[in-house]
Amino acid sequence: MTVRMNNVGIVVEDLTATVEFFRALGLELEGRMMVEGEWAGRVTGLGDQQVEIAMMVTPDGHSRLELSRFIEPAVVADHRRAPVNALGYLRVMFELDDLDAALARIEPYGAELVSTEVVQFEDVYRLCYVRGPEGILVGLAEALR
Known part of the structure; x- marks a missing residue:
């Protein structure tokens, strides 16, 4: 069985500033687009949604980072300043x-x-x-x- 990680996702408020940060780090912007509609909500369980995403890729092309800005539905939790020993997504x-x-x-x-x-x-x-x-x-x- 082959398993390969496709990407890691991070939800942000300011997509442009976050893209520029990761560009400065050395990642490249692979693409930016809107993902919306009932079909997308079936994947996430959020119902009808509207999300702007930017896909960043490492220069070697092996790793991707998906940055998402939710327009609908509204963001419901904020874990960005969680300490290193918090449960869930860390870094x-x-x-x-x-x-x-x-x-x-x-x-x-x-x-x-x-x-x-x-x-x-x-x-x-x-x-x-x-x-x-x-x-x-x-x-x-x-x-x-």
Whole structure:
């Protein structure tokens, strides 16, 4: 049996700002469109819905991030500032070639380190969590080998 992850989805309020943040991180905008109607609601269980989505893809084409802005129905919960030990969706993590350069690129888009430093795990990774637009939690890792 073959299993492959297609994408991770994040619901946001400001789709344009979030797209620009992930572009600065190094992802590419694959497409942006409206998804609406009763058929879409049958998938999500939300009934008739209207959602604007932007699909981001990593440069290697293997990983995707679906950013969604719900117009109808209204958003009912907000977990963006949940602490790292909260149940449910936590974060998405990206491995980068140059963590310091990535941090410099995303800082103008509001990225802030969750801790006060980038931490090294043995001789394997340099790691950190940042809060991006709207408090979205993003993990960043740089392999040291």
